[in-house]
Amino acid sequence: MNATRRLIVVIGVVVVAAVGFVIAKATEDSSRPTVAESLSAPAPAPAGGATGARGTGTVPARRAAPAIPRIVVRGLEPVGGVKQLVFRKGDTIRFAVVSDQPEEIHLHGYDVAEDVAPGREVTFAVPAEIEGIFEVELEHAGVQIASVAVEP
Numbered sequence: 227m228n229a230t231r232r233l234i235v236v237i238g239v240v241v242v243a244a245v246g247f248v249i250a251k252a253t254e255d256s257s258r259p260t261v262a263e264s265l266s267a268p269a270p271a272p273a274g275g276a277t278g279a280r281g282t283g284t285v286p287a288r289r290a291a292p293a294i295p296r297i298v299v300r301g302l303e304p305v306g307g308v309k310q311l312v313f314r315k316g317d318t319i320r321f322a323v324v325s326d327q328p329e330e331i332h333l334h335g336y337d338v339a340e341d342v343a344p345g346r347e348v349t350f351a352v353p354a355e356i357e358g359i360f361e362v363e364l365e366h367a368g369v370q371i372a373s374v375a376v377e378p
Contacts, residue, residue: 294322295320295322298323298324301327302327302329302367304372308371309321309371310372310375313374315354315356315357318354319352319374320349320350321349323350324348328344329364331350357377361374
């Protein structure tokens with residue numbers, strides 16, 4: 227085999243190897259999930275073989291507890307103005323009030339009232355059973371501090 231033939235064979239082997247590498251790389255990339263697929267894919271099962279719902283091998287995502295709206299009252303006025311709170315019927319109406327003065331906090335329509343002491347916080351947790359818009363008021367001062375909307 228002369229040098230020219232050897233060179234042609236080497237070039238042919240290199241070309242075949244390069245084509246094989248490119249095809250293998252393309253196949254490997256197509257089997258990888260895209261960023262969007264990765265973000266929406268279920269989490270893998272934790273080490274130790276624990277499984278979640280129905281033995282799927284994945285652990286169900288835990289939903290973070292929603293933040294409870296907090297209304298701060300200074301000088302018998304709501305800081306930042308009257309808060310607009312929206313809930314769905316069947317959920318729980320949850321909010322907290324902290325005040326620098328003693329007062330009775332009243333959720334109208336549900337006729338629920340709680341006393342708040344200066345510097346203390348009171349939390350409301352009421353089943354949202356009545357649809358409508360309801361006022362949350364500093365009862366003795368007659369000042370509205372929030373509006374609670376319960377939607378269907």
